[in-house]
Amino acid sequence: MKRQTYYTTASEAMNELAKKGYTTDFEVLKEQDCLVCKQTAQQLSPDEFIIDETHRFDGETDPGDEMIVYAISSQKHSLKGIVVNGYGTYADPDIFKIVERLKQKSITKEKPIKRSEILKPLSREHHHALLLCWKIKNGLNKGVSPERIKKYADWFFKQHLLPHFDIEEKYVFIVLGDEHPMVKKAKGDHQHLIQLFTTDGNLEQKLQTIEETLQNHVRFEERTLFNEVQKYATESQLKDIETFHVEEKFEDNMADPFWV
Numbered sequence: 001m002k003r004q005t006y007y008t009t010a011s012e013a014m015n016e017l018a019k020k021g022y023t024t025d026f027e028v029l030k031e032q033d034c035l036v037c038k039q040t041a042q043q044l045s046p047d048e049f050i051i052d053e054t055h056r057f058d059g060e061t062d063p064g065d066e067m068i069v070y071a072i073s074s075q076k077h078s079l080k081g082i083v084v085n086g087y088g089t090y091a092d093p094d095i096f097k098i099v100e101r102l103k104q105k106s107i108t109k110e111k112p113i114k115r116s117e118i119l120k121p122l123s124r125e126h127h128h129a130l131l132l133c134w135k136i137k138n139g140l141n142k143g144v145s146p147e148r149i150k151k152y153a154d155w156f157f158k159q160h161l162l163p164h165f166d167i168e169e170k171y172v173f174i175v176l177g178d179e180h181p182m183v184k185k186a187k188g189d190h191q192h193l194i195q196l197f198t199t200d201g202n203l204e205q206k207l208q209t210i211e212e213t214l215q216n217h218v219r220f221e222e223r224t225l226f227n228e229v230q231k232y233a234t235e236s237q238l239k240d241i242e243t244f245h246v247e248e249k250f251e252d253n254m255a256d257p258f259w260v
């Protein structure tokens, strides 16, 4: 578990987490040592979720603002949501104890991701996609013109991203099937990215959205979707990925290295 972003208030954290897909309201069911979704009454046992982020807030003017916001995700149920607890004066000690205990359990269950050999070349392409995100961000921060950045991004899109999407859609997602929520999300991300790269509009805004969307998409595939794929892939499906995905040595386009 890691704390990824710093927020100044609990409501800012909840809004930003909602944008990242943490939209379910969970509460702790004390008697059964589990979380329950307020909207659907779906219960999650400690084996079925992990705590992705913890954010603590000190109420500077009002101790009533002292809060902890937990971002929770369940791969099994394809659910993401939050649990909120006061802390300090207003903490509910039972909730605090249970969440902390569940957190310990979930930490001991987290194992480092061991990527299947067959999926490793696609993971290396993800690494280059994350580098593109870094270059876009760095370029914009340095005041490089959006036109120069877009030229490089377009080269990467045609040369690397589109063939990568194609392989994933033809040979990787098929393992889980078109109706799987993770596949629906990944295909939706691909469409959104294609649209961002190929339509007109405010270039700087477009680049910022490409950077955020691509980064989130790659992290979702690496941390969630690929784990599920390697769990269920048959020998022949893995063989197809190996046969049809021809990994080429990455040769960067150094015509205009605006990021250095």
Ligand SMILES: [Fe+2]
Residues within 6 Å of the ligand: 165, 168, 186, 190, 217, 221
């Ligand atoms: Fe993808």
Ligand SMILES: [Fe+2]
Residues within 6 Å of the ligand: 126, 164, 168, 218, 221
């Ligand atoms: Fe991918």
